[in-house]
Amino acid sequence: MPPHPTEHPNWPRLIPDAEQPWQTLDRTELNGPPRRLVRDTVRLHGGQEGEYVYRPRGPRAVFVLPITPAGEAVMIREYRYPLGAFVSEVVAGGVEAGEDLGHAAARELLEEVGGVAAEWLALPGFYPQPSISGVVFYPFMAFGVVLQAAHNEESELIERSVLALPEVYRQLDAGEIFDGPSSLVLFHARRELEARGLL
Amino acid sequence: MPPHPTEHPNWPRLIPDAEQPWQTLDRTELNGPPRRLVRDTVRLHGGQEGEYVYRPRGPRAVFVLPITPAGEAVMIREYRYPLGAFVSEVVAGGVEAGEDLGHAAARELLEEVGGVAAEWLALPGFYPQPSISGVVFYPFMAFGVVLQAAHNEESELIERSVLALPEVYRQLDAGEIFDGPSSLVLFHARRELEARGLL
Numbered sequence: 027m028p029p030h031p032t033e034h035p036n037w038p039r040l041i042p043d044a045e046q047p048w049q050t051l052d053r054t055e056l057n058g059p060p061r062r063l064v065r066d067t068v069r070l071h072g073g074q075e076g077e078y079v080y081r082p083r084g085p086r087a088v089f090v091l092p093i094t095p096a097g098e099a100v101m102i103r104e105y106r107y108p109l110g111a112f113v114s115e116v117v118a119g120g121v122e123a124g125e126d127l128g129h130a131a132a133r134e135l136l137e138e139v140g141g142v143a144a145e146w147l148a149l150p151g152f153y154p155q156p157s158i159s160g161v162v163f164y165p166f167m168a169f170g171v172v173l174q175a176a177h178n179e180e181s182e183l184i185e186r187s188v189l190a191l192p193e194v195y196r197q198l199d200a201g202e203i204f205d206g207p208s209s210l211v212l213f214h215a216r217r218e219l220e221a222r223g224l225l
Numbered sequence: 226m227p228p229h230p231t232e233h234p235n236w237p238r239l240i241p242d243a244e245q246p247w248q249t250l251d252r253t254e255l256n257g258p259p260r261r262l263v264r265d266t267v268r269l270h271g272g273q274e275g276e277y278v279y280r281p282r283g284p285r286a287v288f289v290l291p292i293t294p295a296g297e298a299v300m301i302r303e304y305r306y307p308l309g310a311f312v313s314e315v316v317a318g319g320v321e322a323g324e325d326l327g328h329a330a331a332r333e334l335l336e337e338v339g340g341v342a343a344e345w346l347a348l349p350g351f352y353p354q355p356s357i358s359g360v361v362f363y364p365f366m367a368f369g370v371v372l373q374a375a376h377n378e379e380s381e382l383i384e385r386s387v388l389a390l391p392e393v394y395r396q397l398d399a400g401e402i403f404d405g406p407s408s409l410v411l412f413h414a415r416r417e418l419e420a421r422g423l424l
Contacts, residue, residue, distance in 0.1 A: 034400055035400065036399075036400035036401065036403070039403075040403060041310070042308065042309030042310050043309060043310045043311060046309055047304055047382055048304070048306055056255045056256055056262065057255055057262070057264065057278050061278040061279075061357065063255065063256070063262055063278070065256065066306075068306065070379070070380060071304070071382050072379055074379065076380055078306050078307075079256050079260040079262070080260075080306065080307040081307065081357075082307065083307070083308065083309070087356075104355075105246055105247070105270070106352075106355035106356065107247055107265075107267065107277050107279065108277075108279040108280065108281065108282070108355065108356070108357060108358055108359040109241065109282065109352060109355050109359050110241030110242060110245055110282070110359075111240070111241050111242045112242060113352065113355050115355070118356075149400075150399075150400025150408075151400070151403075152403055152404065152405035152408060153305075153308060153312065153403050153404055153405055154353050154354050154405045154406070155353050155354055155358070155360075155405075155406070156303075156305035156307065156308050156312050156314070156404055157286075157305065157307070157317075158260065158280075158307060158358075159307055159354070159357075160307040160308050160309075161354075163405065180269070180271055180273065181269060181275055183246055183270050199416070200235075200349075201233055201234065201235035201348075201349025201350070201413075202235065204235070204238075204239060204350075204351055204352050205351065205352055205355055206351035206352055206353045206354075206362065206405060206406060206409050207353070207354070207405060209349075209351060209409055209412075210405050210408055210409045210412065213408075213409065213412035214400075217398070
């Protein structure tokens with residue numbers, strides 16, 4: 027395993043508030059883990075009742091922007107069944123139960139693109155879809171990434187590509203990277219890449 | 226209604242691919258519209274069968290970064306039940322069936338913060354969560370936004386705040402804006418704000 031990533035200062039703040047204006051009255055389980063979905067009956071702040079269908083808090087995912095020793099980015103194109111399309115993304119994947127976030131990032135880097143990193147940097151975490159999901163995404167930059175053979179799961183259809191950083195950011199600014207979370211990771215990484223003279 | 230927004234050049238490209246490597250064999254409906262969720266039995270590219278729980282394509286949402294005539298940003302803090310937290314966001318909301326995206330943006334701007342815009346600019350659209358959702362998000366910048374009283378739905382708990390743009394971008398860079406889609410909209414808007422001398 028490579029050196030352990032640190033965490034970003036905002037990660038401990040991605041938690042529920044101390045006070046809740048809505049009250050859960052009843053819950054129906056629509057689907058079990060790992061893609062747990064529920065329908066709650068809720069007492070709203072105004073006193074009236076409502077229904078809310080959503081994915082509860084619990085699931086976490088890591089995102090990794092891998093940078094090679096030559097200063098290139100490793101991007102993937104992955105087939106995404108819900109969209110019926112191949113989508114350009116950074117490395118990403120779900121965190122397993124009880125798994126450390128840094129361990130998950132190193133594991134996904136190895137599995138998806140066969141990468142091993144010399145140095146890690148944590149970026150701000152975020153909620154990808156607050157209206158419907160309690161999932162939290164934790165992004166990293168991985169530097170000095172050496173590539174070996176990937177170990178994709180048989181349920182994954184992934185093409186790896188190594189691109190010059192100016193080309194990746196040209197695509198980002200032009201709106202050619204359709205994956206929102208990957209785009210956000212790239213934007214948060216930009217300042218660090220510029221500071222290191224890589225962009 | 227204010228002048229109609231144009232669309233971004235990437236919007237017509239946010240569609241399924243012509244060829245699909247996976248084949249849908251069977252489908253169970255887990256929840257009906259507007260938050261439709263399904264469980265599909267799928268023939269994967271390698272020939273084996275799998276299950277996939279997801280939200281199918283169809284739902285769309287608009288995002289709006291409102292800028293006042295004085296060059297401030299209008300942000301909201303909205304209670305998000307799936308997270309149990311108030312989250313800082315730009316204006317956003319679901320597009321109604323058959324509704325034009327520009328109309329939805331103007332409607333949400335008026336409903337959520339009581340805003341009416343003099344000028345609109347479309348930003349790159351994106352997929353917020355390709356692994357689990359077919360939803361597509363369409364963002365806008367709204368300029369010259371004059372604020373009146375908001376018309377929040379009784380199921381929404383929203384606080385409006387008007388902030389100096391440098392403060393909003395300080396929060397963004399520091400990882401203090403936890404909503405991923407709002408953060409991405411702000412990053413895509415940055416260049417235009419700088420070009421106009423507003424940031």
